[in-house]
Every structure is written in structure tokens, then in C-alpha cells.
Amino acid sequence: EPLLWELLKGAHNQAELNLCTSTAMVEELRTHGIDRVDLWQRGVDTEMFVPELASPEMRSRLSQNHPDSPLLLYVGRLGAEKEIEAIKPVLEAIPDARLALVGDGPHRQTLEQYFAGTPTNFVGYLKGQELASAYASADAFIFPSRTETLGLVLLEAMAAGTPVVAARSGGIPDIVTDGVNGYLFDPADEEGALTATERLFANPKERENLRQNARREAERWGWAAATNQLRGYYRSVIFAQSMASAA
Numbered sequence: 001e002p003l004l005w006e007l008l009k010g011a012h013n014q015a016e017l018n019l020c021t022s023t024a025m026v027e028e029l030r031t032h033g034i035d036r037v038d039l040w041q042r043g044v045d046t047e048m049f050v051p052e053l054a055s056p057e058m059r060s061r062l063s064q065n066h067p068d069s070p071l072l073l074y075v076g077r078l079g080a081e082k083e084i085e086a087i088k089p090v091l092e093a094i095p096d097a098r099l100a101l102v103g104d105g106p107h108r109q110t111l112e113q114y115f116a117g118t119p120t121n122f123v124g125y126l127k128g129q130e131l132a133s134a135y136a137s138a139d140a141f142i143f144p145s146r147t148e149t150l151g152l153v154l155l156e157a158m159a160a161g162t163p164v165v166a167a168r169s170g171g172i173p174d175i176v177t178d179g180v181n182g183y184l185f186d187p188a189d190e191e192g193a194l195t196a197t198e199r200l201f202a203n204p205k206e207r208e209n210l211r212q213n214a215r216r217e218a219e220r221w222g223w224a225a226a227t228n229q230l231r232g233y234y235r236s237v238i239f240a241q242s243m244a245s246a247a
Contacts, residue, residue, distance in 0.1 A: 002124065005032045005033075016237045016241070018038070019233065020035045021040055024170045043226030044223070051160055053136040055137055062121060070140075072099045073138035074142055076102075076143075078111055081145065088195045091119070099115070102131070103124075132156075135159075138157075139163075139201070143164065143165075144167055146167050159218035165197050166185075166199060
């Protein structure tokens with residue numbers, strides 16, 4: 001690993017600017033001696049993912065015809081690194097809760113065995129308006145991964161007005177502010193996800209505030225803002241180069 005970082009440092013330090021999509025990665029690169037590092041915020045399609053796409057039909061589909069039950073949602077790759085198993089205690093502790101797992105991956109068969117006997121729906125892949133409707137139709141988006149550097153699915157859920165419960169790790173705190181637009185939990189706390197989710201369902205009025213704040217936060221991360229930020233970085237690099245040439 002030290003040799004790998006030396007190789008990366010040699011390559012990256014030839015660049016005028018190195019952009020990362022989370023503060024966690026910015027700090028990681030700087031720690032390993034990579035210079036001229038800055039943050040490029042990720043973008044989310046705030047026109048595709050909207051709260052208005054919530055639908056009774058999608059809610060019934062996700063909950064396997066139990067639309068009045070609390071509906072927990074996970075969207076993403078079904079890989080071991082996503083730590084989806086951590087959702088099971090939450091599902092079992094919330095009365096009448098249902099879980100919908102949207103996506104696929106190499107860990108699916110193991111997860112199907114692990115969640116056997118629980119009200120878990122392995123939905124498979126969704127895309128486009130169906131995916132946007134799935135986000136908007138859930139009560140909470142649960143994301144237990146401790147290794148997430150990007151967190152795009154979190155932004156999609158928030159754009160759809162869905163409160164997020166996520167681990168305080170990686171790039172996630174860049175997006176989610178605990179108690180404002182979602183709930184964060186300590187990934188070292190075995191009951192952290194459960195406590196945060198119970199907190200979410202305990203206060204419907206606060207949950208509605210979270211929904212509205214989540215959407216507002218996502219609007220700050222739209223593609224227009226991300227593109228404008230990137231243009232600004234290009235301009236600063238070009239200006240620095242032109243000044244160096246003039247000197």
C-alpha cells in the first residue's frame with residue numbers, strides 16, 4: 001500500500017488540480033502527500049427525483065400489498081460492503097415495518113437467506129421514473145454502509161423528499177445533517193441504526209420537516225450547481241497558467 005500511494009502521489013502531483021467528491025477523500029489524499037486537492041460536489045437530477053412521484057401503486061408494490069405499514073427502503077448494489085444486514089434489527093423492531101431492497105448484486109443470495117422469514121421484498125433493478133417513484137413512496141431510506149465516499153443514492157432519496165437514516169462515515173456527513181434533513185448514527189454503535197430509525201418514526205411532525213429539508217438540501221446539489229463549480233475550477237487553473245506564462 002505505501003508503494004501504491006507513492007505511485008499515486010507521483011501521478012497526481014503532476015496535475016494542476018485534483019478533485020474529489022467528498023471531504024473524506026480530500027483529507028485522505030492530502031494525508032498521503034497529494035497536493036492541490038479540492039472538493040467537487042456531486043450532482044443529482046432534481047427534476048427526475050421529486051416528492052410528487054409518490055404513488056399508492058408503487059407503495060403497494062414495494063410493501064407487497066401492505067401500503068399502510070411503515071416502509072423502509074434501500075437502493076443500491078447488493079454487495080457485502082454495503083452492510084445491508086444491519087437493517088434487519090431495525091426491520092424487526094419497528095412494528096409492522098416492511099423493507100424493500102431495490103437493486104442487485106453478488107450478495108443477493110446470501111441476503112435472501114439472511115432476511116428469510118422477514119417482510120423483505122427483493123425488488124431488483126428499477127430505473128427512471130419507477131426508481132424515482134420508489135424513493136418518493138417510502139417512509140425512510142436506510143443506508144448502513146460505512147465505506148461510502150459518494151452517496152449519490154442518498155441525494156436521490158433526499159431529492160424525492162425521503163428522510164435518510166445513514167452511518168456517520170465517509171462522504172455521508174457532507175450531505176446529511178443530523179436532525180435537520182435526516183439522521184446519522186455512529187457505525188460503531190450496534191443499535192445506532194435502530195435508535196435513529198425509531199427516532200424518525202416517533203415524531204410525525206419532525207419527519208415532515210425532515211422531508212422538506214431533505215428536498216431543499218438536494219436542490220443545492222443539482223447538476224447546474226455542480227457544473228458551475230467545475231467551470232470555476234477550470235477558470236482558476238487556466239488563469240493560474242496564464243499568469244505563470246506571463247511571468
